[in-house]
Amino acid sequence: MNAAGIFSAVLKRDLRLGLRHRSALVNPLIFYFLTIFLFGLATAPGTAALPGIAAAIAWLTVLFASTLSLHGMFEPDLEDGSLEQLLLAPVPLVLVVAAKIVAHWLIGGLPLVVAASVGAQLLDLPRAATGTLAATLLLGTPVLSLVGAVLSALTVGLRGGGLLLAVLILPLCVPVLLFSVGAVVDATAGLPVAGALYMLAALLVLAATIMPPAAAASLRIRML
Secondary structure (H helix, E strand, C coil): CCHHHHHHHHHHHHHHHHHHCCHHHHHHHHHHHHHHHHHHHHCCCCCCCCHHHHHHHHHHHHHHHHHHHHHHHCHHHHHHCHHHHHHHCCCCHHHHHHHHHHHHHHHHHHHHHHHHHHHHHHHCCCHHHHHHHHHHHHHHHHHHHHHHHHHHHHHCCCCCHHHHHHHHHHHHCHHHHHHHHHHHHHHHCCCCCHHHHHHHHHHHHHHHHHHHHHHHHHHHHHCC
C-alpha cells in the first residue's frame, strides 16, 4: 500500500471510531457553550462587548475544550492493543500519526470552529470581527492538535495523563492565543489583520512539519 493509501485507511478508521463514540465530539461542544453562557451571565452588561475580552474568552474556551479530547488520540489504541500493531507494522509511523492528527482535528477541532463562530454572538463580538475569529480558529486549532499529538504520545498510558497533558499544552499555546486575539481586536478597530494571520499560518506550517515526526518518535520512546 502506498503512502496515500496508508494515510487514507488510518484516517477513515479513526473518523469511523470517533463518530461511533460521540463523546469526543459532543463533550467539547457542551463544555464550550456552557462556559460561554456562564461568562455571559457573569460579566456586567456591555463588558463582554469589549473586543479584547470577547475574543480572549472565545479563544480560551476553545483551548480548554480542545484539551478534553487530546488524551484520547492514542489512548484507545493502547487499550485495545492496536497501538503495538501500528508500531510493528511495515508502514511509516509518521503517516499513521499524521492521519490520526487530521482525524482528531476533524472530530474535535472543526466543530469547535463552527461553535465558536456562533458562540461569539453570545459575547456580543462585533460582526466585523466574527470572520476574523473564524479565520484564526481555522489556522490555530490545527496547531493545538499538532502540539497536542506530541504531548499525547508522551503521556499515553500514564495514570492521570489527561490532566498532565492539559497542564503541559497551555503554555505552548500562548503564541497562537496572542496572535489570534490580537487579530480579532485589530479587526474590530478596522486595522489590517493580515500580519497576524500570516504568523498563524507560519506557526501552522512549522507545526505540521515538526510535530508529526516528533509525535511518532515520542510514541516509539514511550512504548519501549
